[in-house]
Amino acid sequence: MGANHGMYRFNPKKSEWKQLHDETLTEVLAAASCCIGNPGIISGSPYGVASSYYDELQAVRWTFHSDKLTPNERFTNAIIVDPHDQSRWICGTEAGIIIFTEAGRCFEQTDLWNVPVRALYHNSLGFYAGCDQGGIYKSNNGLNWKSLGRKIATPIYKITSFDGELVAATGRGILRITSKCCSDITGPQMLFADIAIDPTNSKHWLAAASPGGLWFSSDSGEQWKQITPFKNARSILPPEETI
16 A cells, blocks of 8 residues: 555555555655566656565665656556566656556656647557646557547546546546547536446446545436435545456
8 A cells, every 4th residue: 555654555465454564765756567577566756656575684675777867757546567568667647658668777768748648458458658738648558658548637647447448537527438429527617636446347436535525426427315424535445356
């Protein structure tokens, strides 16, 4: 779990949280796991991208890979580890998308640039990025990006999918994108930070807003009902099944 004050890992056997951050990793905005290194965690923060390792005392330490970047290039909102190459990390920053290769030793700028990227998503069809005042972009390789169509004048904070369609949490509601068109924003008009779809029933959606709380739809986003007593919600984890 990444938080405003570091990173923690939950041990279900002991029912306790263990601190994973050190004095260099003070805030975490994004996290991803990979098969390279031990414990194999990548973090994104306002100070850049960092990878984890155990020192001689078995304490988790962090190596930052963004020191040569500008402040906006360091400010990392989202991270995806390339499923085809675990040493390749696609990162959404305030400057655009940067790709770290060779487990953080090298980096390169993509053609999605000069726009803050707040959401990244991957499925069998490719990579997707959600931007500020730019909508959603798609890429087959993470380097070259193409807009899916209509510009969206509100930030995209989370992207997911079901039955070949994309669904996004935005600053003004929920956006549903089909293969034919980009729909209007639906649902309550508020800032949604996250959205999740039940993998066992794709008509059931949950959306998190802060402020605004938790909202549920049983008809693929057509109608919404607030779930009490939550007043603030930021993150939703759906059941562990492939959507």
